[in-house]
Amino acid sequence: MFFFDLDGTLLDSTGVWMDIDVEFLGKHGISPVPADYTWYVTHHSAPDAARYTRERYNLPETAEEIVAAWGEMALEAYSHELPLKPGAGRFLRWCAELGVPMAMLTSCLPHLCRPALERHGIAGLFQAVLTTGETGLEKGDGALYRMAAERFGLAPEACTLFEDNPGYCAAAKQAGYQVVGIFDPLFASRQEELRALCGPGRYLKDFADVEPERFL
Numbered sequence: 001m002f003f004f005d006l007d008g009t010l011l012d013s014t015g016v017w018m019d020i021d022v023e024f025l026g027k028h029g030i031s032p033v034p035a036d037y038t039w040y041v042t043h044h045s046a047p048d049a050a051r052y053t054r055e056r057y058n059l060p061e062t063a064e065e066i067v068a069a070w071g072e073m074a075l076e077a078y079s080h081e082l083p084l085k086p087g088a089g090r091f092l093r094w095c096a097e098l099g100v101p102m103a104m105l106t107s108c109l110p111h112l113c114r115p116a117l118e119r120h121g122i123a124g125l126f127q128a129v130l131t132t133g134e135t136g137l138e139k140g141d142g143a144l145y146r147m148a149a150e151r152f153g154l155a156p157e158a159c160t161l162f163e164d165n166p167g168y169c170a171a172a173k174q175a176g177y178q179v180v181g182i183f184d185p186l187f188a189s190r191q192e193e194l195r196a197l198c199g200p201g202r203y204l205k206d207f208a209d210v211e212p213e214r215f216l
Contacts, residue, residue, distance in 0.1 A: 001149075001158060001159050002160050003105045004092075005165070006106040008184035010084060011083075012082060016077050019077070021033050050066035074109075075111065078115055085182070085207060091207040095125075101127055102125060103126050103129070103130060103148065105144070106129070106131055107132040109133060113129065113131070130148055139168040140171050142174050145176075156176030156177050157178075159178070164186070164187060169181055180215060181203040181204065183203070201214065
C-alpha cells in the first residue's frame with residue numbers, strides 16, 4: 001500500500017505560511033518580514049505565534065482574531081491557489097488504474113487538506129485521509145506508521161511512504177516501511193540525508209515521468 005504526505009510531497013505548499021506572514025503583516029504596514037520573526041512563528045504553535053505577533057507589533061487584534069485571520073488566508077490558498085507538484089496527479093491516477101491501494105498520512109489540518117484534494121480531483125483516489133490531529137500521533141513517531149498499517153490489516157513491510165521530510169522518512173523506515181523521498185526546497189540542505197535513507201532510485205525530484213511500478 002502507498003501512503004502519501006501532502007505538504008511538500010504532493011502539494012507545492014512550502015511557501016504558503018511565509019506568504020501568509022508577508023500578506024498579514026503587510027496589511028499592518030510591516031515590511032519586509034524580519035528573519036527572527038519568521039524563525040519564531042515557524043517554531044511555535046499558532047496561538048503562541050499569534051500572541052507573539054500581537055505583542056511584538058502592538059496590534060489591535062486579539063491573538064484569537066489573528067489565528068482566525070491566518071486560518072482564513074490558509075483556507076483560501078488550499079482551496080483555490082496551491083498547485084500539485086509536477087506529475088503528482090498523473091502518478092496518483094496511474095496508481096489507481098493499477099489497483100494500488102492508497103491513503104494520505106499528513107499533519108495538515110483536515111479543513112485545509114480536504115479542499116485541496118477535492119479541487120485537484122484526487123480526493124476519491126485515497127481509501128482514507130489520516131491526519132496527525134485526528135490520530136493523536138506525530139509524524140516523527142513510529143507508532144503512527146504502525147497504526148496506519150494495522151488499520152488496513154497490513155504489515156509495515158507491505159507499506160511505502162512518499163514523503164519530503166527526512167526525519168519522517170527515518171521514523172517510517174524504522175517502523176518497517178519502504179520510503180520514497182520527494183525533493184522539496186524546505187529540505188534542500190538535507191538532500192543527501194534523504195537520498196541515503198531511501199536508497200538507490202527512491203529519491204525523486206518530483207513525480208514527472210515516474211512510473212508507479214518501480215515501487216511495487
